[in-house]
Each structure stands twice: as C-alpha cells, then as structure tokens.
Amino acid sequence: MKDPLVWVVLAILTVPTLVTSAGAQLSVGAVAPADEVELFVYAGRDATLVRQHVALSLVAGANTVEFAWRELTLDPTSISLRVSDGPEAVATTFPTDRPGTVWFSVEAERGGVYAAQVAYMAMGFASATRYRGVLSEDRANLDLTGYIELTNNGPEAFANAKMSVVAGEVQLLSDVRAMSERSLIPTDAAPDQRAQEEAARVAAEQQKQTAPPPKPPNPWDLPALGGLPQPPQRVAAPKLTPESGVPEYWVYPAEGLRGLAPGETRQFDFLRAQGIPVRSVIRFDPAKFGDRAHRVLILRNDADSGLGQAPIPPGSVWLLEQGGESILPVADAQMKHAAVDEEVEMDTGPELRLVVERKLSTYELTGIETDPSGRVSGYDQHEEYTLRLRNTTDTELAVEVTEEVQGAWDVRTDEVYERAKDNTATLKLTLAPGEEHTLVYRIIKHNGTRVRG
Amino acid sequence: MTRRAMQTTILAALGALLSVGFAMAGTTVTEIGARDGVSIFLSDVGKTLIEERRDVPLQEGMNIVSASFASDRIDRSGLLLSCADPDAGLEISGAIFPRATGKLVQWEVTSPRDQLVTLRAIYPISYVSCTPQYEILFPIGGPEVGEGLPAPVEAPGSQRAEFSAQVLVGNGTGRDLPLAGLYVAGNQIDERAIAAGEAVKLCYQRVADLPLDTSLVFDATRYGASIALQGTIVNSPEVGLGAGPLPAGRVRTYASDGRDSPTLAAEDTLESLAVGEKCEVFLGFQQDIRAKRDAAPGTQVNVRRDLRGRSVAFDLEEKVSFQFASPRLEPVSLRVIEHIEGQWQIVRSSHRYAKLDATTIEFLVPVPPGDRETQPTTLEYVVRRKNLAP
Numbered sequence: 087m088k089d090p091l092v093w094v095v096l097a098i099l100t101v102p103t104l105v106t107s108a109g110a111q112l113s114v115g116a117v118a119p120a121d122e123v124e125l126f127v128y129a130g131r132d133a134t135l136v137r138q139h140v141a142l143s144l145v146a147g148a149n150t151v152e153f154a155w156r157e158l159t160l161d162p163t164s165i166s167l168r169v170s171d172g173p174e175a176v177a178t179t180f181p182t183d184r185p186g187t188v189w190f191s192v193e194a195e196r197g198g199v200y201a202a203q204v205a206y207m208a209m210g211f212a213s214a215t216r217y218r219g220v221l222s223e224d225r226a227n228l229d230l231t232g233y234i235e236l237t238n239n240g241p242e243a244f245a246n247a248k249m250s251v252v253a254g255e256v257q258l259l260s261d262v263r264a265m266s267e268r269s270l271i272p273t274d275a276a277p278d279q280r281a282q283e284e285a286a287r288v289a290a291e292q293q294k295q296t297a298p299p300p301k302p303p304n305p306w307d308l309p310a311l312g313g314l315p316q317p318p319q320r321v322a323a324p325k326l327t328p329e330s331g332v333p334e335y336w337v338y339p340a341e342g343l344r345g346l347a348p349g350e351t352r353q354f355d356f357l358r359a360q361g362i363p364v365r366s367v368i369r370f371d372p373a374k375f376g377d378r379a380h381r382v383l384i385l386r387n388d389a390d391s392g393l394g395q396a397p398i399p400p401g402s403v404w405l406l407e408q409g410g411e412s413i414l415p416v417a418d419a420q421m422k423h424a425a426v427d428e429e430v431e432m433d434t435g436p437e438l439r440l441v442v443e444r445k446l447s448t449y450e451l452t453g454i455e456t457d458p459s460g461r462v463s464g465y466d467q468h469e470e471y472t473l474r475l476r477n478t479t480d481t482e483l484a485v486e487v488t489e490e491v492q493g494a495w496d497v498r499t500d501e502v503y504e505r506a507k508d509n510t511a512t513l514k515l516t517l518a519p520g521e522e523h524t525l526v527y528r529i530i531k532h533n534g535t536r537v538r539g
Numbered sequence: 540m541t542r543r544a545m546q547t548t549i550l551a552a553l554g555a556l557l558s559v560g561f562a563m564a565g566t567t568v569t570e571i572g573a574r575d576g577v578s579i580f581l582s583d584v585g586k587t588l589i590e591e592r593r594d595v596p597l598q599e600g601m602n603i604v605s606a607s608f609a610s611d612r613i614d615r616s617g618l619l620l621s622c623a624d625p626d627a628g629l630e631i632s633g634a635i636f637p638r639a640t641g642k643l644v645q646w647e648v649t650s651p652r653d654q655l656v657t658l659r660a661i662y663p664i665s666y667v668s669c670t671p672q673y674e675i676l677f678p679i680g681g682p683e684v685g686e687g688l689p690a691p692v693e694a695p696g697s698q699r700a701e702f703s704a705q706v707l708v709g710n711g712t713g714r715d716l717p718l719a720g721l722y723v724a725g726n727q728i729d730e731r732a733i734a735a736g737e738a739v740k741l742c743y744q745r746v747a748d749l750p751l752d753t754s755l756v757f758d759a760t761r762y763g764a765s766i767a768l769q770g771t772i773v774n775s776p777e778v779g780l781g782a783g784p785l786p787a788g789r790v791r792t793y794a795s796d797g798r799d800s801p802t803l804a805a806e807d808t809l810e811s812l813a814v815g816e817k818c819e820v821f822l823g824f825q826q827d828i829r830a831k832r833d834a835a836p837g838t839q840v841n842v843r844r845d846l847r848g849r850s851v852a853f854d855l856e857e858k859v860s861f862q863f864a865s866p867r868l869e870p871v872s873l874r875v876i877e878h879i880e881g882q883w884q885i886v887r888s889s890h891r892y893a894k895l896d897a898t899t900i901e902f903l904v905p906v907p908p909g910d911r912e913t914q915p916t917t918l919e920y921v922v923r924r925k926n927l928a929p
Contacts, residue, residue, distance in 0.1 A: 216616055216617075218619060235616055347637065349638045350635070350636065350637050351635070351636035352633060352634075353616075353634045353635070404617050409725050413588075413590065413661060414722075414725055415582055415587075415588040415663070418586060436811075438784040438786070439784060440813075441813045441815075441816050445896040446897040447897055449881065449882055450882045451882055451925070451926045454852065456843075458846075459845050459847075460843075460844060460846045460847075460851060461845045462843075462928075465926075469897075470897075472896075476813070478784075478813045478815055478816075
C-alpha cells in the first residue's frame with residue numbers, strides 16, 4: 087500500500103497482529119493492547135478457536151484493519167472481526183502480494199475507540215480427556231476425577247490466555263492444516279476446490295441413487311447343512327445421527343490456567359466427584375468378550391450421583407482401588423460419552439472370581455423341509471448350552487449372560503430372559519457368595535422356509 | 540499466597556524412574572531426604588503401578604514440587620501426587636509438564652501452614668513385565684519307563700509333587716528399579732531392586748506336597764498317537780492353594796530321569812483358575828504304552844434325494860477302532876477322548892462311553908499288563924453323523 091497511512095500495531099500476541107488505518111483520514115494512536123485472549127481447544131481435534139479482544143481506534147468513515155500472522159498455522163477463511171457498538175466490518179480482503187495478511191474494511195459512523203474481537207481457527211494445541219477413578223474397598227463407590235491434558239505444540243506462548251476445552255459433537259469439515267494450505271483462488275495447480283467438492287458431492291449422490299437397495303434376507307439362501315455352526319459374524323451397524331440434528335457441545339474452562347508456553351503441557355480438572363454410587367455387573371458375552379466374564383462398572387450421570395451438570399465426555403479411565411493404605415491398580419478402561427441422566431459403562435476387564443463354564447451340550451438339526459423339487463428348503467438348528475456359574479467372591483454378584491444370535495431364532499429356557507435388538511438374548515441373575523448355578527438354554531435358529539414357521 | 544512461601548521442592552523421589560531434580564532460578568530450593576518407601580504393584584494384565592512416598596517440608600502458601608523422569612516408560616498422564624494425610628489441608632494442582640518432550644513434572648501445592656507432609660506419587664509404567672508361571676516337580680528317584688524318556692510317575696492315580704507359583708518380572712524400562720516392595724494381587728511377594736535389563740523369577744507360593752490326580756489319556760486331536768499323562772490341580776485350601784485365583788500361565792513339569800536330577804517332562808498352559816476350581820494339565824507322554832487309531836471310510840445312509848435323483852442330504856456311518864498295549868506290570872486305565880462334530884449318534888461301541896458335551900465323548904478302557912507280544916486291547920465304535928450336506 088502506498089497511502090501515507092499510520093500503522094499502529096496492537097500488542098496482542100506476538101505473531102498475529104492487528105493494524106488499523108483510516109482510509110480517508112488518519113486514525114491516530116488510540117489503539118490499546120489486547121485486553122484478553124481466549125483459546126477454545128476442540129477435544130480430539132487439532133483445532134483451536136482463538137478469540138482476541140482488542141480496542142480498535144477508528145475514524146468516522148472507512149477504515150482498514152490489517153491482521154497478519156507469520157508462524158501460526160491457521161485457517162484464513164475463518165478469520166473474522168466483530169466490532170461492538172456500531173462499526174461494521176464490511177469486507178475482508180486477502181491481498182495478493184501479502185501472504186499471511188488480511189485486511190478488514192470497517193465502516194464507522196463516528197470516530198473513537200471500539201471494543202472488537204478477532205477470531206480464527208488455529209492449530210497447535212492438543213487435548214486429551216482422561217479420568218482417574220478410585221474405587222472404595224467394597225467397590226460400591228467411586229471417586230472420579232476427570233482432567234484434561236492440554237499441550238501447546240505451536241510456536242506461540244499465548245501468555246495470559248483464558249483457556250477452555252470444547253467437547254462434544256462439533257463437525258469440522260476440514261482440518262485446520264488443510265484449510266491453511268488451501269489456495270483461496272483457483273489455479274491450474276490447485277483447481278477450484280469448491281468445484282471439486284461439488285463434483286464429489288454429486289458423484290456420491292449419484293452413487294447412492296444407482297447403488298442397489300440393501301439386500302433383504304433371502305429365505306432360500308441356505309447355509310450348508312451339517313457341521314458345527316460358524317461363529318456369528320459381526321455386522322457393522324449404521325451410524326445413527328442425533329435426532330435433533332443440532333450438534334451438542336460443552337465448554338470446560340481451565341480454571342486458573344493462563345496460557346501455555348510452547349511445548350508445555352498442563353493438566354486441569356474439569357470433574358471431581360466423590361463417592362459416586364456405582365453398580366457392578368459381571369457380563370458373560372461370548373460374542374463380545376470371548377470365554378471370560380468381564381466386570382463392568384455402571385454409573386449414572388445424574389444429580390443423585392453428584393454428577394448430572396453436564397455430559398461426561400469420552401476418555402480413557404485409569405481405575406484404581408483403595409486397598410488399605412495403598413491404592414491398587416484395577417484396570418485401564420474407556421469411558422464412553424454419557425449424557426445427563428444416562429448411564430455409562432466401563433469395562434474393567436476379566437473377572438476371574440466368577441467361574442464360567444459354557445458347554446454346547448446338544449446340537450441337532452430338526453424340521454428339515456424340502457421344496458417341490460426335493461431340495462432342502464429349511465430347517466431348524468438347535469444348540470443347547472449348559473452354563474455353569476460359580477461365585478467365588480464373598481459378595482453378591484449381579485450376572486448378565488448374553489447370547490448374540492443372527493437371523494431368525496427362538497430361545498427355550500426355564501430362565502427369564504430379555505430379548506433385545508433382535509439379535510441378543512440376555513439372562514440376568516444374582517449369585518450369592520459362593521453360590522453355584524447352572525443355566526440351561528436352547529437356541530433355535532430357523533433357516534430357509536423355517537423362518538416363516 | 541504469601542510471597543515468602545513460593546518455594547520449589549526438589550522431589551527427587553519418584554525415584555526409580557525419576558532422576559534428581561533441578562533448581563529453579565529465583566526460588567527457594569528445599570532438598571528433601573531419601574524416599575520413605577517404594578511399592579511396585581505388578582500386574583499380568585494391566586499396567587504396573589509404582590507408588591513412592593516421601594516426606595516433604597512445605598511452607599505456608601504455594602510450593603512448587605518438581606521431579607524429573609529418569610525413564611520415558613512412565614505414562615506421565617497417569618501421574619498422581621497426593622498427600623497421605625488428609626488433615627494436611629493441601630491443595631494440589633494437576634501435573635504440569637513444562638516441556639512436551641522434557642522429563643520434568645511439577646505440581647503447585649498450596650499448604651495452609653509450614654509443615655512436613657508425606658507426599659505420595661503414583662504412576663503407571665510400561666515395560667515392566669509380570670508373567671505368571673508354575674512348576675510341578677515330581678520327587679527324584681522315580682522309575683524310568685519307556686524308551687529313554689522320563690516318566691513322571693509310575694502309574695495313574697493320586698500322586699504328590701512339589702508345586703510352585705512364580706512370576707517372572709522383567710525390567711525393560713532402561714533404568715534400575717530401586718529397592719521396592721513387589722506386590723502381586725495386593726500381596727507383597729518380595730522386596731528387592733531390579734536392575735535395568737534384569738529379569739527375576741520370584742516364587743510367591745509353594746506347596747511341598749501337592750496332591751495330583753493323574754490319568755492316562757488318549758486324545759488323538761490333542762496329543763496325536765501318544766498317550767498323555769494328565770494331572771488335575773485343585774485350587775483349594777485343602778491342598779495348600781486357594782489363596783486366590785491362579786492367573787493364566789505356563790506350567791512346566793519336571794520329573795525324575797531315574798538318575799540324580801529332574802528333567803523337563805512337559806509344558807502346558809494353565810488357564811486362570813478360580814478358588815475351588817480344578818483343571819487338568821499335561822504332565823508328559825507315556826510312550827511305553829502303544830496306541831493306534833483307525834477310522835474306516837464312512838458309508839452314506841439315509842440318503843435324501845431331489846426329484847432329479849441328486850443327493851441333498853445324508854447320514855454318514857463311520858467305524859473307528861483303537862488298539863492299545865501296555866508293557867507295564869500293572870493294569871492301566873485309559874481315558875479315550877473323541878471329538879465328533881455336528882449332529883451324531885453312536886450306533887454301537889465295544890465300551891461304554893460318556894458324552895462330555897455336544898462334540899466330545901469319553902471311553903474308559905482298561906488295558907491289562909503285558910508285553911509287546913500280548914494281544915492288544917481293542918476299542919471300537921460306530922458313529923452316525925446325521926444330516927450332512929453333499
């Protein structure tokens with residue numbers, strides 16, 4: 087620019103800088119340093135919303151505000167300027183000959199100093215959500231500490247910045263690095279990416295329309311007769327989207343944390359709850375856990391548990407147990423996302439103190455049917471299991487036995503069971519200390535014409 | 540926070556794995572004494588946990604407690620500093636790692652008064668292995684039976700052997716583990732230091748005279764054409780075990796070679812064994828007893844055909860026969876185990892059998908004493924495998 091303009095550098099961060107100039111008349115010296123910097127680190131993504139609060143000195147009429155950066159990796163298309171109390175950024179220009187620079191054209195009716203806010207998405211901060219849980223000796227209560235580990239992998243210190251972590255469902259179409267490298271104008275080397283994206287969208291749409299509809303179950307598609315049944319194949323379930331379609335996310339402020347030096351990592355607590363009541367269920371689910379029963383801890387994210395103020399974000403859990411004066415390791419587990427008033431489960435690994443012996447005691451094929459040509463058209467496959475359970479602990483155990491079966495099936499048993507999701511049957515029982523119990527149940531899988539009964 | 544109370548405490552503790560601390564410019568540095576104690580909680584399924592305790596003098600206000608890692612095998616995200624005395628009224632911040640790749644960790648500890656407190660640091664560490672294993676040692680002086688291979692026992696029945704449960708602890712952290720109490724399943728099994736690269740085998744349970752019910756087994760699927768000696772281990776207090784579940788691990792059986800030292804007779808895997816439960820382990824082959832299994836080609840029966848005369852389903856009758864001969868002076872009883880898949884029915888058999896589950900049957904076959912010239916004992920059965928597809 088050749089205009090005899092006065093450039094005033096805002097002392098915000100060392101690299102991204104704001105400069106104002108007046109288009110028609112000079113705007114002199116009324117620019118104050120940044121009042122505040124806020125960083126919102128998106129959990130699990132290398133994306134941070136940086137929000138800088140500054141005071142802008144503007145003259146009446148047209149102003150140009152320059153924002154420049156050098157070492158930061160940021161998404162230039164995300165840079166925005168908002169000025170309070172009237173002035174409006176009417177245009178944003180990325181000058182050809184000034185990489186790492188953006189000019190905002192700001193119209194102000196009156197000259198003066200205005201509060202403004204510059205925001206952009208940058209890279210360089212990483213966060214990880216972790217939990218540490220200490221179980222009481224009877225394993226009935228859990229002291230849970232949730233903490234977020236924030237690391238500054240970028241070149242900037244962001245001293246005195248207020249820091250928060252955003253967790254939840256926030257859809258980011260591209261990562262910041264891709265956006266930082268993206269050309270803002272179409273070139274031969276980098277064709278118009280919007281056109282590319284549109285072409286990809288159209289192609290995907292066409293593929294959807296031409297793809298055959300999902301194949302319905304074919305009752306005549308019979309497996310070979312005889313031999314042992316193959317273990318069930320896991321089928322990927324379609325991913326469900328939230329009914330509301332509105333992304334949900336939560337912001338966890340890092341209290342007391344004021345910036346991070348380059349390379350520095352700090353942990354801060356976002357959750358600290360004592361004596362959370364937990365239920366312990368021993369699950370035997372061969373399709374999920376193989377031939378060992380697993381102990382699953384269940385807690386409820388509600389007020390009665392001393393929680394319930396916000397959803398619990400997913401993260402790794404290091405479970406410990408109070409054993410006298412020492413703390414003993416129990417398991418590494420994973421905490422899934424838990425909405426308010428919902429239960430969340432943590433698999434703490436095999437429970438060796440529940441003896442489980444599962445035997446296929448009977449296998450037979452019955453009800454073999456033929457079609458008019460004499461070919462086998464259907465049959466029932468009977469699998470009778472005998473499950474011996476023995477509680478070797480000195481406490482009562484809640485046990486759930488789950489069988490996963492694909493296709494059309496029935497269960498015959500004297501036990502009470504719950505059928506869920508059309509492919510699982512769950513038997514629930516409670517075992518007293520030292521108690522032994524034998525479950526017998528028969529799974530009948532209907533094949534071919536037998537599916538219709 | 541008072542100005543005077545800003546101090547840095549060098550927590551050179553966390554010692555096995557954390558090296559000597561450092562001084563921060565412009566702050567008071569308090570050197571602290573030797574660690575009060577280190578405990579290492581070994582686990583064969585999860586991470587190894589280390590707990591260190593150290594007396595630390597704190598000043599009123601904020602103190603910075605620092606330590607540095609000596610090993611990069613520490614899972615630093617699991618580092619936890621706590622105070623053993625809840626009445627100390629300390630406020631301890633989350634861990635601070637000043638440099639991402641550095642080995643320094645700090646905590647801001649706010650104390651309501653000048654006091655000496657015991658701080659406890661716990662952290663998980665990888666590359667410390669803990670592998671359970673077991674040894675069964677039969678008494679020296681047993682007879683040598685067969686063709687030069689050791690025989691653990693003369694005949695099946697109730698035998699007694701020395702049993703020991705061990706863990707093999709390997710230190711792959713690259714740093715020495717200091718003198719520490721070593722714990723398995725919450726019980727201290729030893730106190731020792733383990734040098735970098737060192738592995739130590741520690742016995743945590745020994746039963747000098749463990750009763751083992753042994754049996755001779757012919758299971759072609761598992762052992763091929765050889766006769767196996769199996770022993771039943773019961774994890775119960777009545778036999779000197781039963782203190783807790785026996786974790787899964789390798790079992791080595793040592794037996795007399797008829798001379799002066801035991802030799803390895805067999806290896807097997809012990810699945811985890813809860814208290815009060817029993818399991819069978821392989822103790823070695825008994826190659827003096829000869830065994831032979833023959834399965835004749837099956838015959839299709841009950842063939843079902845479609846309108847074009849093509850077979851669509853059938854049953855298959857198979858005849859399986861065995862021959863056994865023992866040179867021993869006493870009769871032996873063999874457990875003959877067969878695995879039959881699918882839907883089946885035993886049509887006839889020369890011996891009684893027990894159905895163990897849908898795919899397993901077991902015959903008990905007495906084999907009389909004799910030598911190689913004696914007529915072998917024969918077992919036969921005919922099985923009909925039903926509803927097979929062509």
